[in-house]
Amino acid sequence: MxxxxxxxxxxxxxxxxxxxxxxxxxxxxxxxxxxxxxxxxxxxxxxxxxxxxxxxxxxxxxxxxxxxxxxxxxxxxxxxxxxxxxxxxxxxxxxxxxxxxxxxxxxxxxxxxxxxxxxxxxxxxxxxxxxxxxxxxxxxxxxxxxxxxxxxxxxxxxxxxxxxxxxxxxxxxxxxxxxxxxxxxxxxxxxxxxxxxxxxxxxxxxxxxxxxxxxxxxxxxxxxxxxxxxxxxxxxxxxHCPCSSERMERNLISLGATELQQIIEEDGKAEVVCHFCNEAYTFERDKLEELLDQAKPKPIH
Missing domain, CATH: 3.55.30.10 (Hsp33 domain)
Incomplete structure (x- = not known):
């Protein structure tokens, strides 16, 4: 150009x-x-x-x-x-x-x-x-x-x-x-x-x-x-779109443990698409299970 x-x-x-x-x-x-x-x-x-x-x-x-x-x-x-x-x-x-x-x-x-x-x-x-x-x-x-x-x-x-x-x-x-x-x-x-x-x-x-x-x-x-x-x-x-895989991971965690568990059981993976740039981010089962651990409420000692 x-x-x-x-x-x-x-x-x-x-x-x-x-x-x-x-x-x-x-x-x-x-x-x-x-x-x-x-x-x-x-x-x-x-x-x-x-x-x-x-x-x-x-x-x-x-x-x-x-x-x-x-x-x-x-x-x-x-x-x-x-x-x-x-x-x-x-x-x-x-x-x-x-x-x-x-x-x-x-x-x-x-x-x-x-x-x-x-x-x-x-x-x-x-x-x-x-x-x-x-x-x-x-x-x-x-x-x-x-x-x-x-x-x-x-x-x-x-x-x-x-x-x-x-x-x-x-x-x-x-x-x-x-x-x-x-x-x-x-x-x-x-x-x-x-x-x-x-x-x-x-x-x-x-x-x-x-x-x-x-x-x-x-x-x-x-x-x-x-x-x-x-x-x-x-x-x-x-x-310019500041979306990233990390940002989409945070969005998935924010759904909560129950909904993430349901996604894992029903679909086994998730695809998240950014509204603004139409970029698609795919998360396989093992990654979703890792995010599920982060989404679960932590016990208070």
């Missing part, structure tokens, strides 16, 4: 600090999760848009902070879950990966039909405090870009423009994926807002810009102009 095509996020400010801006390419990330979960195109677009929003929202955090996004609509894909952190590491899954719907009236993938137009988006942030911060908003369109725009306005009281795009090839693979977030900060004027609205209205499709070789930075320049843009930093975005 050449350097140009790496998944990368840029963040900065514009117009003398009156805008906070993020843009990201997530093509490799979305393709990795499409491959792992064998998603069909409509589902790929729904999961990919949520992953892209998650990557940018993760970049708003600091240090060891992380967040989980849950999109719980009434559409056939079921729940979409994305986990992201401040280091550019993202993972995710969808309840029903093999959902494919006919194109919508605009000839595009029917993401709203797959997600559903009723339900909620939940964002849980682990900021290292005793309790996590949880924000939730109703789904307003199911297209997800508008839904995250609404989330920022209501839950974080920040007027925000969110653009999310995923372009899928006929063989199901991901051609392009990416997005931007533009947030209005104190000091913004009506004239500034009009200028931004005009730039957003005149924007070609995000995925077609990426397909033409545009970068996250050049997409931001299209929106806010080169003069007014200050890029603060750039970070790589990557798929």
């Amino acid at each position: 050449n350097e140009l095509m790496k998944d990368v996020l840029v963040r900065g400010t514009a117009w003398d600090g009156k805008l906070r801006v993020f843009a990201v390419r997530t093509t490799q990330l979305v393709e990795e999760l499409r491959r792992r979960h064998a998603t069909y195109p409509t589902t790929t677009a729904a999961l990919g848009r949520t992953l892209t929003a998650g990557a940018m929202m993760g970049a708003m955090l600091k240090g060891e902070e992380k967040l989980i996004i849950q999109v719980k609509g009434d559409g056939p894909v079921g729940q979409i879950v994305v986990d992201a952190n401040a280091k550019g590491q993202v993972r995710g899954y969808v309840d029903n990966p093999q959902v494919q719907l006919p194109s919508n009236a605009l000839g595009k993938l029917d993401v709203a039909g797959a997600v559903g137009r009723n339900g909620f988006i939940y964002v849980t942030k682990d900021l290292g405090l005793k309790e996590s911060y949880i924000g939730s908003v109703p789904i307003v369109s199911g297209e997800l870009g508008e839904d995250f725009t609404y989330y920022f306005a209501v839950s974080e009281q920040t007027n925000t423009a969110v653009g999310l795009g995923v372009l899928v090839e006929e063989d199901n693979s991901v051609i392009q994926a990416g997005g931007y977030i533009i947030q209005l900060l104190p000091g913004i004027t009506d004239a500034d807002i009009t200028r931004l609205e005009q730039a957003l209205a005149g924007m070609p499709a995000l995925t077609s810009l990426l397909a033409q070789g545009e970068t996250p930075e050049s997409i931001l320049i299209r929106l806010v102009g080169e003069d007014g843009l200050k890029i603060h930093d750039t970070m790589d975005i990557e798929f």
